Amino acid sequence: MKKFFLSLALVVVASLGMANASTNVLDNAASSYGIASVNAVDGDYNGIATPTKMNGQTVKDPTPVSATFTVTNGILEGSVAVATANHSFKINTVAAITGPGTYAIQGSFKVSDKVSLPLNGNIVVTSVDGINLEFVCTAYIGGAPATESVFSFSTK
The missing domain is CATH 1.20.5 (Single alpha-helices involved in coiled-coils or other helix-helix interfaces)
Structure with missing residues (x-):
């Protein structure tokens, strides 16, 4: 025994x-x-988000806003509030990010803190290393092309 x-x-x-x-x-x-390992990109990323298109309309005078995104086990999530348009995004990647590339997102688009609508789209990550993160997010409310919203995010 x-x-x-x-x-x-x-x-x-x-x-x-x-x-x-x-x-x-x-x-x-x-x-x-x-390709970075999933854990190599995990972290909290504080930076600036700049909206360039909201609900299909080009933002005439884009105002950068502070934003924080977190990557946990490779899944990126966070939100951006655009006070001038009274809109906010809450997104997360569908799969783990491991480095530069295009990743599908899902989330919600809030209007006036009253109406929350589902969104989907993608982010194009140009830099991620556990310290710095840069990406452009293109999202569609309910998947409709006419509702395209775009913002960039950077920690640099």
Whole structure:
């Protein structure tokens, strides 16, 4: 019986070691191809969002606003309030971000803090590294092209 439990303990320890090794192998393989591991991009990003289009209308005098986005396990989420238009966005990526690229988003578009409508679209990430984040978000209320809203975000 002692031998059985000793063997079982060795199997558990070996399995844990292999799991850690495979994670490191995957992270190293990803970085060799220029792809950050999911955890490498996790963090809180405080920066400036600049709306350029709201509900299909070009913003004539874009006013940058403070915004915070968080990446947890690769999922980006956050919100932007545009006081001049009395609108706000709340978005999150559908899949984990790992580096520059295009990612699908979903979320909600609020008008006058009274009406909340579903939105979808994408973000084009140009920079993300755990410290800095830059992207352009293009969102559509209910998926309708006429409701296109666009804003950029940067920590730089």
